[in-house]
Amino acid sequence: MSAASRISSKIHKWLALLMAIQILFWFVSGLFFAIAPIEQVRSEHRIAEQTHAPFPLDAAATGLQRLAAAGVAPGERVELRSLLDRPVALLSAGEGPPRLFDLATGRQLSPVPAALAVRIAERDHDGEDRAARIGWVTEASPEYRGALPAWRIEFDDGANRALYIAADTGVVTARRSTLWRTFDFLWSLHIMDFKNHEDFNTPLLIVATALSLIVIVTGFVMFPSRLGYNAWRRRRRARRTGAERPANRAV
The missing domain is CATH 1.10.287 (Helix Hairpins)
Known part of the structure; x- marks a missing residue:
């Protein structure tokens, strides 16, 4: 050698x-x-199919006028979308948290209450499972680093699935399961x-x-x-x- x-x-x-x-x-x-x-790791295969009926622009304009008449502070960006088949507007301004409004009533929805967060999660989650537990998240963790504060909605679906709902926007920001946690650990x-x-x-x-x-x-x-x-x-x-x-x- x-x-x-x-x-x-x-x-x-x-x-x-x-x-x-x-x-x-x-x-x-x-x-x-x-x-x-990867789609199963992200629980994308368990996202329920949803059909969003478009709402008329005149209804959106009327809703925005309703907000203006109520003295709602203007936003630098306005996003119009549907939330549980209701037209809503998301107003963002500066460094402050976004504000979510129901255009039909002019009522502010954010921060999203627990009952509404549960309905959003159950609508998003495919199947007949109902929310088993709910938690309030204010700090980032290895499992969730999305928008805060947020609701954590857990399902007993055999995969220990949890959906995170941003309290300021009502958007599902993360879907976690045993498979995702194993993936994250590895x-x-x-x-x-x-x-x-x-x-x-x-x-x-x-x-x-x-x-x-x-x-x-x-x-x-x-x-x-x-x-x-x-x-x-x-x-x-x-x-x-x-x-x-x-x-x-x-x-």
């Missing part, structure tokens, strides 16, 4: 031992990511961000990747020796040298 192969063998052995667990995490999590359909192992599960530029990941690269490179250096190529070259050289010596003596 050459000197380069001996040094590479020592480095390869100890670094491989050091990195074995993380390399295993990379392969296991990568296999899971390849197998799990993702945290894959990118080595064990706290927030989202930063793949951590120094720990960079160091681990560099060490794994050294394991691969030293493995390539050792490859000819482990295949017997170096020994074959020595035997060939020895035979060639032995064949040349008698010829030299004859001369």
